Amino acid sequence: MFERIMSRNIVISQSMYFPWVGLLEQVRLADVFVHYDDVQYSKGSFSNRVQVKGINGVGWMTLPLRDYHLGQRIDEVMLDDRSDWRSKHRAILRQAYLKAPFRDEMLGLVDRVFECRASTVAEISRYSMLELATYFGLDRPSFLSSRALPVSGASSERVCDIVEHLEGRVYVTGHGARAYLNHMLFEERGISVEYMHYKRTPYPQLHGDFTPYVTALDLVANCGSQGAANIHSGTVGWREFTQ
Secondary structure, eight states, X not given: OBSOOXXXXXXXXXXXXXXXXXXXXXXXXXXXXXXXXXXXXXXXXXXXXXXXXXXXXXXXXXXXXXXXXXXXXXXXXXXXXXXXXXXXXXHHHHHHTTTOTTHHHHHHHHHHHHTSOOXXXXXXXXHHHHHHHHHXXXXXXXXXXXXXXXXXXXXXXXXXXXXXXXXXXEEEEOGGGGGTOOHHHHHHTTOEEEEEEXXXXXXXXXXXXXXXXXXXXXXXXXXXXXXXXXXXXXEEEHHHHHX
């Protein structure tokens, strides 16, 4: 287990709407971050919703979908702009962080994302991730789209092919990959697989006991740019992680 990998690290993840701190920690460790959005959208995923901690506890902030049908890819799912969801989400955040010391900075970040001309879930989620990364100074990685890469296939083989195509030596992933990833396939190609070892470090947070799983906008509102010090998790090798 260690603090930072020194090789060429590749992170491949579906874009998430104003994601939790854990995804920003993957961004911090990446040399190349691949937005993996040309895969099937899963209803109820974090691509279009995120938890917000308010005075009444933790609730969901969800992007409305237009004409969604089963089998669509994330980058094909359209936002439903027939309702003013931007104003609704801003109001939710404004109320939740009414007494937060950096509320205005957080709302300014949100406004910058909402000003972008996004028509799909993938686009708005990417904008939100990149704005958070910029705010916290996580500008180390190159950000690419899987759609733009000449790599086809599915599941572990496609992920491994992407890492190999990008000349990666280490694939850094979240915990969800444990259920499907073929670790030996990566080893056969000389690629190490590292899982995130989330520290979930507490910081001053409104509304009761600390919870790490809410949007990273919570860290912005409560700590400002100094919250970057809380984005510091390392990784653990796949064998140790799966034991």
